[in-house]
Amino acid sequence: MKIGVFICHCGENISRTVDCPRVAHFCEGLPGVEYSIDYKYMCSDPGQKMIKDAIHEHKLDAIVVGSCSPNMHERTFRNAAVSAGINPFLVEIANLREHCSWVHDDVEAATEKAIELVRMAIEKVKRDKPLTKIKVPVTKRVLVIGGGIAGIQAALDVANAGYEVVLVEREPSIGGHMSQLSETFPTLDCSQCILTPRMVEVYQHPKIKLLTYSEVVKVEGFIGNFKATIKKKARHINEDLCSGCGLCITKCPTKKKAYNSFEEDLAFRPAIYVPFPQAVPNIPVIDETVCMYYKNGKCGMCVKVCDREAIDFEQKDTMLVADIGAIIVATGYKLYNIDKKTFDSKYKGYGEYGYGKYRDVIDGLQFERIASASGPTAGEIKRPSDGKEPKKIVFIQCVGSRDPSKGISYCSKICCMYTAKHAMLYKHKVHDGEAYVFYMDIRAGGKMYDEFVRRAIEEDQVKYIRGRVSRIYEENGKYIVKGEDTIAGVPVEIDADLVVLATAMIPHDNAPTLAQTIGIPYDRHGFFNEAHPKLRPVESTTAGVFLAGACQSPKDIPESVSMASAAASKAMILFASDTLEREPVVAKVNEDLCAGCFYCKKVCPFGAIEVKDITDVNGIVYKEVAYINQGVCQGCGTCTATCLSKSIELAGFNNEEIFAEIAAL
Amino acid sequence: MICREAQTRKADKNMSGNALKDTKKLQASFVPPTPSAPDTAQEHSETANQKHIRSIADEITEKTFQNVSLCYQCGKCSAGCPVRFYMEVAPNKIVRLIQLGLYEEALNSNTPWLCAGCLTCSTRCPNSFDLAKFMDAVREVALEKGVEVGERDILNFHKAFLDQIKHHGRSYEVGLVADYKMRTLNLLQDVDSAPGMFVKGKLSVLPHNVKDKKSVKEIFEKTSIKKNQTPL
Amino acid sequence: MRFGYYPGCSQTGTAKEYDISLRKVIGKLGVSFDELDDWSCCGATSAHVTNHKLANALAMRNIALAGTQGIDNVVAPCAACYNRLVLSQYETMHHPEIKAETEELLSAKFTQDIKVMNVLELFMKIGLGKIIDNRKHELSDLNVACYYGCLLVRPAEITKFDDAEQPVSMEKIVEATGAKTVDWNYRVECCGAAHSIARRDIVIDLSKKIIDDAVDNGANVMVVACPMCHTNLDMRQRAMKRVYPGHKEFPVLYLSELIGLSLGMNEKELGIDLHYIDFKYDGNILKNTVA
């Protein structure tokens, strides 16, 4: 076998700590190595040409490239090899950058290590077998999880391209947090006015199957061939019969039994309800925990008044299974609840601000509802405790955000803007009121964003004070806000009527559970991880699963929408062809040697292993062996390690190859 | 940021030779105060053509096990400080001055001495910077350097208190007050409460002594502060 | 139940009554103390604000004594001592350098964590049920402002027994005596104890604010768990009257004294007569006489 070794300098990234010429020179002398060279940028066109030329000139059978992580350029070098006539699986990458030059300082030690890494790759490539990619069919249907603005946008984009969409929303209505907002920055246009037409479009779209009040409970399979199980929670309303007249809601005797979560607990709702008037679908839900019928079997008022007989107390949760080709996750965020937390909680509370204790210390979404014309105060600014109009209002930014001691280190990105918006909305409605904003930094990057903040300061006379607030306490119906103006260097105290805390954006509590269900990674906060922070921001590391909106990190509406469209187009790229090529890293059983213990079948996470009968000449079954369905196998190799007689091999990572790597140490 | 730009601008002016009386020239010593490895220190000396001296920020880091750069100047500490109104400079500014390498201003102010060590700032700091501990270290450094202390009386009280412990192992209030008054010549303060205390039997005329007084004295001797380790 | 006991210097002088009442109350609840033999001063504020090594060594000397005397939990009734002991132990156990240094300095070995408890933890451990069971009087006409002060609950990550901003444990204990508690704002504010002598002006201001807020929120007595706080809030009221002529005297009790009252002991037994501001509790009738 003739092997070519190519050592990349990566500009200076590798060569600064690894003596690349020495590595290349050392490899020249190794058995099997026909050709060895180093070059400044192997991934560049001249670099790739160098590889191709060398393959032709020296009649190489396999190549080893010492460069960056295989996650970066493995594909580049494989393609180069293929165009020169080498099987792509006879290309091995030695990770000299991420695993060597970037993490070590000592040139001698790093060079030694680089040589060993390349040697390991050479030994492996010697035993690599040519493999061909596996073709699998693609189901051209997208599952969109989350019906906020990101999910709506992604669903509409995909559906308008002519592909089917299943849109799953946990709440009774789509719309998400955007439907709760009063106005949006920096244009101050009405949030619901621009959102509701989109919601209706989703509802009426023939290609979109809308499943509200539903959750994804299981995802199996792989890119192009997922199988999703969706739990449709019982609404106790027959959706086909309900006309959405709302009579049941007005007649329900449990008027104020439950907090209205759409109004951020600033109002109440009955047991049977639609979250808000423009809800899509406009079909109520019965809350079993409140409904009298479920408590004592009596009432049934809604049944009596519904002339379409749509109420169904006996309705049960149902499970739906859908074949899916790609998944777009758009589950959004929630606001950091700043009430008191326990010692073992990931987050700590804000006892010093008395949230949860003082009714007039509220969070941003609550203020949105107070400012909203459709909200509990019909758009008049009134404080929750006594309904009086606050004449002095204090906004505090970075509550939770940028506060590692409370558990959140990141900037929530949208608070600077929405606080400016809140202050303006307040000043527009309470002309004689005073508005103060405590901030640490103003982060208003974006088109017309900084101008917006300046408008609040210059035109609307909002007082911005640079400094964090230390404490809030109540004194005679006023809230004493203790802060320091760090620019003037003077302590300040404001006796406010209402305090609005711009609390952090955090992922939903069950985001990690969903991530585990789908099989995508998430960070320590619970935000889903993108495949690459710069170049693959809308893809998860799991092929065929894309991310959109604030479930990936804090985002405002335009960012969520553009990310959703990007995710949609990623899914459509996948659907552009009928079949999909998959890495041929799959396991195979040596049937002669298989002892038929089927431990492999027990450990296989994908159910790819079947029982196969081996018959003798007389047609009598004389043994049973394991058989691996190549279409289902995902190539984890758990079976190979479990197999006692070592009768299973994983293509591309077979035991001989790994032994060779160990031996090269 | 504004403050720093202004300082730098002033520093530039200073370079042109026309030194203003209040110009603060920022030194290289406000680079991250984590103890640097020997090789990088050498590199530093080569480039800057001066030896890397252990800065006061370094000393504070060593004493407190925390990086001075942790403070991002949000001001929550100053906002909640109960004795903020009596201070010349806000507590967060003291950290800023140390971060900038303007040690004299920081050490001369009365702020560290007025700090009551109530831990309000440390408890509420969003970036988990223990400001109270930082203030302890600032005072300690000030004593080591022999800097003129902004609050003489408070220091005298601490000295008097520690003297009592050094000699008796426990604090002895009568001796403490007498010692403090001798140091400050503030003879009339507290005369209103002392007789009452005697009457109520709260103050004993004789000190309470620890049996093993020697061991306590030894602690004092072994940990005594060495003055003027390096110039300011 | 037995606990180690570190009284602290104040307990032998200005806070005699705290010591007396605490010992009597726990005796009644069937608990006893093993006083740490030959304990010395924890170093208090004066040590840690001027010399961190000294502060550490002075506090750790007592922890070392507990270790050699086979005491694995120590009650430090003074909030300042408690805070010094807990913090020094935390620092020592979490930084190997400090540990080695302190061990050498004191010729001792710190192998185990000694649990240092404040007086709130002590009563929580004894159990509120015990107080209720032994209660002679329900102090229901007392509206108590529970004053934690600064050092009792901070820093919460290290003291780990109650919330640093909105603590509840003292209220729970006080409510076990049948007294009512008021919600007020200065529960964890500092009284400026360290400057009690050198900067009396500051202390008077801070203490005045604390007392005023308690009164504004309807309290008729304040309960503290720290001799420093008590000195400032009780003794300094005389000076307060001179600075703020309208100031009305306001009784301040130690937690142990309040519990003692509910257990049926009288003011004299508990040493309440040693306070500057007189406080008499007779059966169910509150007599707050101005001296």
Added chain:
Amino acid sequence: MTQQKWEPKIVAFVCNWCTYAGADLAGTSRLKYPANTKIIRVMCSGGIDPVFILKAFERGADGVLVSGCHPNDCHYNAGNFHARRRWDLFHKLLDFVGIEKDRLQFSWISASEGKKFADVITKVTKDIMALGPFKAYQNMNSEFTIEFPELEAVALKEMLHEEEVSDGRA
């Protein structure tokens, strides 16, 4: 490795999805850690055979690290759960036959834990340094020690190129 100062040889078997990506992140973040560890990539921690570890010891490794995705985060859903049982038992077995516990270490490192990767490698290197060279295992038969390089080559050959008899593939 240089003669004068002994440097431990450590092998890390890591899964492709979490720990390998975590190691990449350590690189992109320019975190520093000792250069003694060589990484062998497999698809899943569930696919690492205990014999790999024995082989590594035989081939002169002084320590081995096995690392994969955190429980519940496995790219293949359950591979690491099977691995966890396997490694727990194997670790106990090696301990019982007298191989120091720290020679073989395990960790869960996710793709976002570059810092943890660097910390773990540093810790493992430190632990192995403290234990010293694993001569006891490597020198088990003197004829195969490093002093006879030609025999070493024979051993290598035996390990990899011995003629196949029953696979029918020779």
Added chain:
Amino acid sequence: MEELRKYAKELLEKGEVAAVIGYQQVNERRTKPIIVTDPADATKLVFNEYCLNNLSVYFTRARIRSLMRTKDKPTKLAITAKPCDVHSIIALIQENQIQRNDVHIISFYCHGVVRDFGCEFSGDYLASKCITCETHKPLYYDKIFGEDKVTPQASDKSLAKIKELEKMSSKERFDYFKSEFDKCIKCYACRAVCPLCYCQRCITDKTIPRWIESSSHGRGNFAWNIVRAFHLSGRCTGCGECDRACPMDIPLSLINRRMAMEVKDLFSFVSGRSLETPTLVGSFDKKDNDEIFM
């Protein structure tokens, strides 16, 4: 005894089973295995304290298995099994080596067997596994003979040895096992006698790549013995045949027993006790011990 012979004869005559795997007396203190296919030979069958062999190993032998695969009608195999041998059969059934329907278990109340042929049946010469044995009555059977008797008292020397080893330092333990494994001559008697070593080609015989060095030198011996013990961890039922078979007296079952103790501690699992419980290998619990992972 006569009952057994009569019963076996009937089974064979009725054609319910293709063969009876049993014991045959050699001399007063020795038996040997016999495969009875002719009903007339049923009279040779015996059962007593000298029936040491774990006959379930024969289920894994191709020649015996072929008896079941006659062209016209597949038949069962009968086996005379001690209660502890039944554990092995359970393990084999769980590992798909034999179906429960294909095996007819003839078992006995057991009160222990001797350590080796030629020994007198008493506490001093009781087989090690019998000392702590709790299954005097088999867990699964199709026919049972005999009556429950008391097992002689004996001291548990193997447990004492395990405890002794646990107290040693790593180095001492390493030296101990090295010296024990050094004795190995790679005869693979342990493998041949083990009912659970049924692989058609053992890992040690695999040559591309070479998993375990085949020469009987220190390293090869160490690797072989570790892999053998590891492959049996969570599977070994503790029949102790490996110990009896080893010509070099390597304490093989000592390691097996120690691993079984670990398995019980960590996962509350004992191999070969229940057909319903999932096997240890091939199942997991999300709450499994996570201690060793950083």
